Amino acid sequence: MDNFISLWGESAYTSLGFFWMALWAFVLGYLISSLIQVLITKRRMRKAMGGNDLKSVSLGTFFGFISSSCSFAALSTTRALFNKGAAFSASMAFMLASTNLVIELGFVISIFLGWQFVVGEYVGGLLLILFVWLFITLTNPQNLIKSARKEEDEDDEHHHESTLSDLLSVDTWQKVGQKYVMEWQMVWQDVLIGFTVAGVISAFVPSAFFEWLFIGVGTQGEPDFWSLLQQAVVGPIAAFFTFIGSMGNIPLAAVLFGEGVAFAGVMAFIFSDLIVLPVLKINARYYGWKMALYIALMLFVCLVAASLSMHYGLLAFDALPDASQWSSPAEQEHFKLNYGFVLNIVFLLLSVVMIVLWRKKQKGHEHHHHHDHGGSSVGEKLMNTLCVVSVLWLMGGLIVYIL
Numbered sequence: 372m373d374n375f376i377s378l379w380g381e382s383a384y385t386s387l388g389f390f391w392m393a394l395w396a397f398v399l400g401y402l403i404s405s406l407i408q409v410l411i412t413k414r415r416m417r418k419a420m421g422g423n424d425l426k427s428v429s430l431g432t433f434f435g436f437i438s439s440s441c442s443f444a445a446l447s448t449t450r451a452l453f454n455k456g457a458a459f460s461a462s463m464a465f466m467l468a469s470t471n472l473v474i475e476l477g478f479v480i481s482i483f484l485g486w487q488f489v490v491g492e493y494v495g496g497l498l499l500i501l502f503v504w505l506f507i508t509l510t511n512p513q514n515l516i517k518s519a520r521k522e523e524d525e526d527d528e529h530h531h532e533s534t535l536s537d538l539l540s541v542d543t544w545q546k547v548g549q550k551y552v553m554e555w556q557m558v559w560q561d562v563l564i565g566f567t568v569a570g571v572i573s574a575f576v577p578s579a580f581f582e583w584l585f586i587g588v589g590t591q592g593e594p595d596f597w598s599l600l601q602q603a604v605v606g607p608i609a610a611f612f613t614f615i616g617s618m619g620n621i622p623l624a625a626v627l628f629g630e631g632v633a634f635a636g637v638m639a640f641i642f643s644d645l646i647v648l649p650v651l652k653i654n655a656r657y658y659g660w661k662m663a664l665y666i667a668l669m670l671f672v673c674l675v676a677a678s679l680s681m682h683y684g685l686l687a688f689d690a691l692p693d694a695s696q697w698s699s700p701a702e703q704e705h706f707k708l709n710y711g712f713v714l715n716i717v718f719l720l721l722s723v724v725m726i727v728l729w730r731k732k733q734k735g736h737e738h739h740h741h742h743d744h745g746g747s748s749v750g751e752k753l754m755n756t757l758c759v760v761s762v763l764w765l766m767g768g769l770i771v772y773i774l
Contacts, residue, residue: 380771386570393622400474400478404475420452421456423458428460430461432467432497435469450657468500483621499677560755564757564758606627606638606643610646610647612648627640651663
């Protein structure tokens with residue numbers, strides 16, 4: 372019993388430490404993302420994305436990059452673009468870019484995993500989009516596309532096209548504050564549950580479990596192709612059952628890497644935020660089950676291929692990260708006074724400013740924007756329950772750790 376209580380305290384401290392390490396990166400990323408979303412509207416994205424060609428896919432990728440958001444917001448925007456005439460391949464490129472080629476994700480990955488994984492995220496994300504385009508071109512699911520596309524009414528987005536001069540406007544910054552708060556509203560559950568789970572796994576799950584789950588873990592030298600393939604396949608399956616989006620998955624990915632999972636397996640795990648169960652259910656509601664399962668299969672095949680490609684690409688340049696030279700976030704002193712501490716204070720103050728601007732914007736408008744996280748009432752209750760359990764676990768564990 373004493374051992375459990377000790378591990379409980381360690382797990383809560385690790386979870387909170389993980390979050391403290393990443394806090395400034397979250398805030399900076401969402402500030403940049405919010406600015407871009409205010410200045411670049413969806414109306415600009417809908418033109419010239421109607422063909423299954425390099426131009427449309429490239430534009431879908433670019434607009435996805437500048438519209439970085441959580442998985443659920445990306446799904447909603449992707450559906451709107453698809454239903455308003457964007458090609459299916461360009462819509463998928465937008466969805467993948469807006470969840471993988473995102474600024475805030477790169478910051479967080481650099482903190483927990485290092486530069487090689489940032490390269491894997493961005494270059495691998497582009498490879499993933501190319502593989503998806505190839506998959507769609509080869510399978511040519513015209514009947515699925517025709518049955519899935521629905522005509523949508525025009526949204527109520529403002530008609531004014533923002534320019535850089537609008538940065539001098541108070542109204543622009545109020546909109547940025549509104550976007551910033553909405554970004555956090557969309558991800559806080561994933562972040563809370565994800566960081567809590569990462570701490571629990573770090574403290575409680577023995578290395579032997581990872582050696583059993585991922586073939587090749589615990590062995591010396593470079594894993595063979597079949598071991599890497601198995602790890603790249605198991606990574607998405609493990610992610611499917613976490614119910615956690617990409618932001619919450621990063622500390623968990625760091626735990627996997629620290630336990631010896633290869634680069635390909637960790638990247639496949641990170642790339643899998645769009646094939647988790649809640650996302651599958653949302654796609655089924657948007658496009659029907661046949662198209663939802665097609666998208667899931669397509670993403671699964673392509674992310675495994677992209678992860679393996681990045682692994683062997685870095686191996687060819689002798690640039691694969693060395694886990695033995697890597698400092699696990701769980702072993703670091705999280706709350707010491709350093710540049711990260713100062714950045715957290717600065718960006719927390721900026722967050723307060725964004726919240727104040729958001730409140731002023733809310734007072735000026737009676738209506739509120741509602742973002743669908745896609746869960747049924749059962750799914751929402753499950754997420755809320757897990758959030759309550761996470762908060763109680765963290766509070767209790769912190770008290771245990773202090774005492």
